[in-house]
Amino acid sequence: MRRIVAILLLIIVAVGISLSLAKIPFGSPETKAGRYYIDEGIKETGATNIVTSVVVNYRAFDTLGEVTVLFIAAIGLGAVLTASVGEETRKTEPASLVLYTGCRLLFPLILIFGTYIFIHGHLSPGGGFQGGAIIASGFLLIYLGCRERRISQKASKLAESLGGLVFVIIGLLGLVFGGYFLLNFLPKGTANALFSAGIIPIIYIAIGFKVGSELASIIDNLIEES
Amino acid sequence: MSFLNNYIYYTGAFGLILVGLYIILVKHNLIKVIIGLGILDTGVNLFLISVGYITKGTAPIFSRPGIDSEHMVDPVPQALVLTAIVIGIAVLALALSLAIRLYQHYGTLNLRKIREQRW
Numbered sequence: 001m002r003r004i005v006a007i008l009l010l011i012i013v014a015v016g017i018s019l020s021l022a023k024i025p026f027g028s029p030e031t032k033a034g035r036y037y038i039d040e041g042i043k044e045t046g047a048t049n050i051v052t053s054v055v056v057n058y059r060a061f062d063t064l065g066e067v068t069v070l071f072i073a074a075i076g077l078g079a080v081l082t083a084s085v086g087e088e089t090r091k092t093e094p095a096s097l098v099l100y101t102g103c104r105l106l107f108p109l110i111l112i113f114g115t116y117i118f119i120h121g122h123l124s125p126g127g128g129f130q131g132g133a134i135i136a137s138g139f140l141l142i143y144l145g146c147r148e149r150r151i152s153q154k155a156s157k158l159a160e161s162l163g164g165l166v167f168v169i170i171g172l173l174g175l176v177f178g179g180y181f182l183l184n185f186l187p188k189g190t191a192n193a194l195f196s197a198g199i200i201p202i203i204y205i206a207i208g209f210k211v212g213s214e215l216a217s218i219i220d221n222l223i224e225e226s
Numbered sequence: 227m228s229f230l231n232n233y234i235y236y237t238g239a240f241g242l243i244l245v246g247l248y249i250i251l252v253k254h255n256l257i258k259v260i261i262g263l264g265i266l267d268t269g270v271n272l273f274l275i276s277v278g279y280i281t282k283g284t285a286p287i288f289s290r291p292g293i294d295s296e297h298m299v300d301p302v303p304q305a306l307v308l309t310a311i312v313i314g315i316a317v318l319a320l321a322l323s324l325a326i327r328l329y330q331h332y333g334t335l336n337l338r339k340i341r342e343q344r345w
Contacts, residue, residue: 006251010244021236027281034278034300038286041301050286050298054305066309073316077323125287129312191288211312218319225326 046188046197047122055127056200056207060182063203064167067210071164074214081221095145103145110138118208122197128204132211139216143223151220156213163210170199170206235276242269256328256335260321267314271307278303 037050037058045053055063095103118131142149174183182199189196242265249262278300284293286301325335332340 034302038298048288050301051304054301070316073320080323
């Protein structure tokens with residue numbers, strides 16, 4: 001019964017969607033905002049990666065809200081999972097030597113790659129969120145391979161708070177220097193150079209630290225619980 | 227057939243959305259419902275990305291000077307999807323943590339057997 005109702009509902013949704021979708025042409029959107037960002041993005045922000053200039057410059061306030069959502073989710077997950085913390089210590093078999101050494105060898109390389117991704121966020125595909133996710137995957141590898149190692153909660157909280165603080169302080173500095181929250185007040189530099197695009201790399205580095213430590217603490221909480 | 231050729235991304239995206247909705251509506255296992263949520267999320271992201279696609283499109287990145295900007299895809303949906311992916315991960319992690327708590331409390335993940343969760 002439930003299944004039939006669900007299928008009927010889905011058929012109605014599918015018909016409605018396909019009727020409206022047939023009017024949206026595929027492959028020729030030409031929105032004015034997108035065209036403007038592509039044409040003027042480098043001149044106005046100095047970042048050659050237009051997606052980055054949209055995320056961290058034009059819509060940086062939006063990104064601040066997004067980082068806040070991630071922060072709240074990480075806090076909520078920690079609160080839900082540590083509400084009744086039982087002090088049972090899980091028995092873990094030590095990993096084999098090959099796995100252990102391989103994980104310890106790979107871990108710094110993954111960290112370096114994640115750092116590269118978020119430092120070059122304004123030049124090449126990537127950015128703070130992606131780099132942070134890669135760094136968190138390095139921590140996941142450590143958790144799976146070298147099971148008795150744990151990240152320090154204090155250091156993770158410190159990196160997280162510092163990242164958020166840098167983001168907000170840079171936004172407030174924009175308010176001080178030019179009258180807009182998150183104004184790009186630093187010199188833009190030449191396009192395609194590492195030190196260019198004003199506040200964009202700084203904000204993305206802050207986001208990288210914040211996202212990396214938040215995802216790592218999410219992994220930490222989930223593994224702690226299982 | 228030409229419909230499929232022209233609208234293959236839309237078809238795929240809404241196929242994923244419908245599959246996710248079906249799983250959420252029908253399945254009883256909470257983990258499967260969360261998986262359905264993830265599939266639905268992926269479908270929405272794919273749809274947003276394909277709305278911004280331009281035929282013969284390239285990434286909106288001026289990786290070298292003098293690159294042709296005529297065929298660059300719309301950067302706005304990509305930035306929005308970047309947001310949506312991160313939020314999706316956060317929601318998924320939160321839902322999984324609630325599922326862990328629910329299992330510890332009731333001893334089952336079957337939504338039919340959890341009295342307060344039946345609908």
